[in-house]
Amino acid sequence: MPVTLDTSAPDFETAFTTLLNAKREDSPDVDATVAKIIADVRSRGDAAVIDLTAKFDRITLTPDTLRITAQEIADAEAQVSPEDAQALHLAAERIRAYHERQLPEDAEWTDEAGATLGWRWTAISAAGLYVPGGLASYPSSVLMNAIPAKVAGVERLAMVVPTPDGILNPLVLLAAKISGVDEIYRIGGAQAVAALAYGTDTIAPVDKITGPGNAFVAAAKRRVFGKVGIDMIAGPSEILVIADADNDPDWIALDLLSQAEHDESAQSILITTDADFGKAVGRAVIKRLxxxxxxxxAGPSWRDFGAIITVPDLATAAALSNRIAPEHLELCVAEPDALSAQITHAGAIFLGQWTPEAIGDYIGGPNHVLPTARSARFSSGLSVLDFMKRTTLARMTPEALRAIGPSAERLATSESLQAHGLSVTARLDKLNR
Amino acid sequence: MPVTLDTSAPDFETAFTTLLNAKREDSPDVDATVAKIIADVRSRGDAAVIDLTAKFDRITLTPDTLRITAQEIADAEAQVSPEDAQALHLAAERIRAYHERQLPEDAEWTDEAGATLGWRWTAISAAGLYVPGGLASYPSSVLMNAIPAKVAGVERLAMVVPTPDGILNPLVLLAAKISGVDEIYRIGGAQAVAALAYGTDTIAPVDKITGPGNAFVAAAKRRVFGKVGIDMIAGPSEILVIADADNDPDWIALDLLSQAEHDESAQSILITTDADFGKAVGRAVIKRLxxxxxxxxAGPSWRDFGAIITVPDLATAAALSNRIAPEHLELCVAEPDALSAQITHAGAIFLGQWTPEAIGDYIGGPNHVLPTARSARFSSGLSVLDFMKRTTLARMTPEALRAIGPSAERLATSESLQAHGLSVTARLDKLNR
Structure with a gap:
């Protein structure tokens, strides 16, 4: 049974803190194995990738067959039903439209000292996208990672996806094609991450790697971080639903279950102003299960990590939500905008009872790659900015240098960095101050 | 002697690749020590921090004296010369003005399906700033880290700075005061990072930790990443100067030395279109040294990692620069804007010969915390955005759900996520489709 809490109970604070700090995931320590795999790929390149793929995915590749061909992608596309293809296209279109609005603006201005300052955004040249194989091989994840990269202007987007026993997922390949992925390799695990980071004869190295994966992939991403950029290391999914009594308990139950069904470690929490409504949702979950x-x-997830919390008012709900910093937050209340204004930490907010979180997973437009495990306190979901970087710009005139240079000399001296100061002094001397 | 390369030489590509891949820093493996320190602080809190500070900094503290008092800060301020104070104030003002322009805008719109979409930026609630002690205790670093945090709207900014043998740096404390730092603790090393990440009785935990530090600090930041956010792990500093013959060799020599003097592992590279000018700069460096x-x-840095590269034209210079992806890039050429437009990867660009890089370290306005070790390929300097996070927003109407919901059902089914689909289906059923 999930935890049932009430803020009016004397032990609430203790119980809520326990819920907040519950460790939901035991990451196996695979770091030593991953270190060996990365070293192997760095020294033997394609040969190592091929050997490891034979071992883990039970398929025999050559450098010529590492990459999935245009013909294979076309064949996969032919296997997808028109209805599924249409849904993927609509999703891609909506995700693209949302992310295009994230493109940042460059800036340049001249200040009162005469200094011209600003910044310029540029795209990362080459990005790698990791797509898991097997059960967690989701076409929607391909769209959510690849489209922001292409909107940002990434020239070369290389995707890796393991194909255990040689089985391709047609929808994943179609999603890659729709998103504009440039290269797809049938490899996975730490060896695929290493190949993307360091390159092999067949696979050119990339500058940044994004995408979800198992413990081996996560450990490999941590290890190659610095050599390349990485996105977040995602934990198990979470949803928090804040609902008043004016909701259908079955809808809320399904929303909670749509996180719980991802993973036994997923967490679904309901905060409600009405204890009876909370109980009705609890019954509806059991019935749907x-x-x-x-x-x-979904059953173990709900049993082990689910929670129903009763609060006296929505302000209390918002305060608890901010302590949870949920990945997904549904506001199923009469005035969701007013409640949303009180939310300071959340990955994504779904406003009103007509916005089930699943809409955000597929078709809403915002990204579904979101900060988990309370990291919405300090990080954001995936965006176009994750595939761009900013170069700052500064240009002094002789007059500007005369105005502000002496302060730079002063500070350089205070930090005992003489050459810093002299580089300004030499120029000011030429101007005779 | 630094390397001298010429793109017209037959072995140039090999020599340039060697230069690019030169390992400039041997990070000692302190991870096991750091893991123990973090575990100690997590279990014993203040007591562990106090013991470790006694051991490493040779000072005896109590929970009551961990924090530097307002009186100590006022005393420090009184020790700073009016000229230094004025320089710090001018720098702070310029850095603040630059960073205020980085504040991002929220967005909200309704699309043709009737879905209201958007995002909202919020500040991180509490941030921690690590400031090194001893030689590398730079007031300018305090300004560059603290001001963006406060511009972002961080409510609580806690700074840690070790004070070996109890010695305080008055300029560092004044910089903290000017920047709006809320709390300062006289602790450092991995124990300070652990205290900020996990909290103790005296020090409340923060959500993100930024700032430079030694190998212990870097290892501790890597270890607490996930529990809190961190900024980049900075490597040794670098400068690339692209200069034509129409420059004073001594100015360029000083610009190169202003990086070299930071660290024996720093790297200073000159790319020039004129071999004789390159030689003149080489001589000027030796003379200044x-x-x-x-x-x-600076001598060992220039000897071991310095380079002078001759190119036939500025387009070649830009292409090489993009492969280096320098932290700092000076364009000392007649038309720096035209050359700048060809630069795709650089942390900061300094345009024209009147803009020595040192201006950017102190007073220009842009941040001096910049991506090192070629990471400008995929990351940016510190900014206001590093202290904020974005929450995505979505709101469906019944009509919007009717328009796009069926595609979400379809994709959920294709991914075998039944509850996801049902959460949409239940709502659509109510609408009788």
């Missing part, structure tokens, strides 16, 4: 296809996953 | 206060640092 009876027939849910993934009840073997 | 004779009298430079920090010649024991």
């Amino acid at each position: 009876e027939t849910l296809e993934r009840r073997a996953i | 004779e009298t430079l206060e920090r010649r024991a640092i």
